Amino acid sequence: MFERLLGNDAAKHSLRRLIGGGRVPNSLLFCGPDGVGKREFAIELARAFMCTSQRPGDVCGECPACVRAGRFDLPKADKKDDFKQVFFSGHPDVGTVVPYNRNILVDAIRELEREANFLPYEGKARFFIIDDADKMNDAASNALLKTLEEPPAGTYIVLISSRPDSLLQTIRSRCQTVRFAPVEESLIVRHLAENGLSKPDAELAARLCRGSVGTALSIDLSKFRELRSSMLGVLQDAIIRKDIAAVLRTSEQINDAKNKDDFEMSIHVLESLARDAWLMAKNAAAEAITNRDISGELTEIANRAASLQLSSFIAAIEDVRLSLQVNINRKIASDALLTRLASA
Ligand SMILES: [Zn+2]
Numbered sequence: 091m092f093e094r095l096l097g098n099d100a101a102k103h104s105l106r107r108l109i110g111g112g113r114v115p116n117s118l119l120f121c122g123p124d125g126v127g128k129r130e131f132a133i134e135l136a137r138a139f140m141c142t143s144q145r146p147g148d149v150c151g152e153c154p155a156c157v158r159a160g161r162f163d164l165p166k167a168d169k170k171d172d173f174k175q176v177f178f179s180g181h182p183d184v185g186t187v188v189p190y191n192r193n194i195l196v197d198a199i200r201e202l203e204r205e206a207n208f209l210p211y212e213g214k215a216r217f218f219i220i221d222d223a224d225k226m227n228d229a230a231s232n233a234l235l236k237t238l239e240e241p242p243a244g245t246y247i248v249l250i251s252s253r254p255d256s257l258l259q260t261i262r263s264r265c266q267t268v269r270f271a272p273v274e275e276s277l278i279v280r281h282l283a284e285n286g287l288s289k290p291d292a293e294l295a296a297r298l299c300r301g302s303v304g305t306a307l308s309i310d311l312s313k314f315r316e317l318r319s320s321m322l323g324v325l326q327d328a329i330i331r332k333d334i335a336a337v338l339r340t341s342e343q344i345n346d347a348k349n350k351d352d353f354e355m356s357i358h359v360l361e362s363l364a365r366d367a368w369l370m371a372k373n374a375a376a377e378a379i380t381n382r383d384i385s386g387e388l389t390e391i392a393n394r395a396a397s398l399q400l401s402s403f404i405a406a407i408e409d410v411r412l413s414l415q416v417n418i419n420r421k422i423a424s425d426a427l428l429t430r431l432a433s434a
Contacts, residue, residue, distance in 0.1 A: 091149045092134055095127050096281055096303055097273035104268060105131070109138050110147050115266040116241035119223070121254040122270025125302030131270070132219045132248040133160045136184045139246070140213035155213065159184045176201045176218065183213040189225040196229040203237045206245045216245040223249035224256035231258045238264040272301020282306060290383065297380050298362075314359070317352060320344075321360040322387055325367065328431040329395045341428040345421045353420055354411075357427075361407040367391040368400035406430050 091109070092102040101120075108114045114135070120128040134149060140159045143150035150156055158180030165172040173190035174197035185205060187198045202218055210216050220226075226234065237247070238261065249265060251257060275296045281303065282292035291311055298314070299306035320340065327336040343349060344356045366379045370392035376382055392400075410423045 096277045117238050117265040119249045119265035119267045124252045125304030126270045128250045136217040139215040182211040184217045186219040188221045194226045194230050199230045199233040207242050218247045220249045224251045224253040337428045364403045371397040
């Protein structure tokens with residue numbers, strides 16, 4: 091089992107051992123970066139208890155039970171009341187709890203607690219996945235703690251988190267941790283090519299996603315190229331053309347209300363370009379360059395800028411990116427940033 095999932099061989103190995111030995115703990119914590127497949131692994135593990143094919147310790151992925159266990163229909167609308175529950179997949183023994191905005195609601199965990207005590211309807215166990223488990227507030231965490239302390243036999247709970255340090259220590263200590271890592275670039279390229287992307291697009295998306303298959307699959311490359319050409323213009327204006335007025339015009343543009351959704355992405359792209367130019371100025375290996383499909387333009391920037399200037403750009407961009415997480419005024423931040431680039 092797990093053959094269909096990309097990368098993370100160590101996690102596959104330890105989960106197979108647990109399943110093979112009939113020693114799957116009742117509470118597990120899957121942690122690692124976003125988009126590397128933690129949720130898909132959890133569903134595959136659930137299938138080990140639901141699959142109706144005759145291969146013990148394995149899942150077929152094709153029987154009706156396997157198919158239904160992976161089919162979740164989560165609410166699209168933002169109605170808080172909708173999130174006060176466990177969402178069951180097409181299989182009545184496989185359920186999930188997901189956050190409403192930034193919080194997992196305590197009512198959802200209380201329902202999970204009730205459901206965890208029922209006997210399986212069809213499968214060999216009850217199986218629950220708590221997505222973004224670090225979004226449980228104290229009330230939700232304490233409600234879950236009761237279930238983790240005395241897990242009903244035949245019930246399995248998998249917590250998924252990219253920020254496990256934000257979980258209560260008492261919760262972490264009751265779960266067996268399985269760590270997930272970024273997926274290798276070559277595996278992602280192959281996967282994207284199989285999904286119909288051209289080779290250059292697959293390679294670019296794989297480099298941009300930093301090991302997150304989810305990001306690679308959802309990235310809009312034409313939008314990315316559009317933003318990248320605008321941000322490359324910023325670096326060229328600042329470093330090659332020394333045109334401060336042009337840099338400030340771009341700042342106006344990225345602050346324009348109609349571009350508001352692209353703001354964070356623009357800053358992110360600007361950072362990756364500056365970092366690439368800095369790496370090139372330091373003669374880094376080609377594989378280290380994210381935007382190596384435009385290496386000609388980047389070389390020109392790298393040749394004209396001192397590496398110290400580039401590293402101070404990167405630090406300034408990083409400051410803005412971090413402060414975005416606390417809702418600062420974007421206009422003030424980007425004006426300050428781009429002025430600093432232009433006058434460096
Ligand atoms: Zn099956």
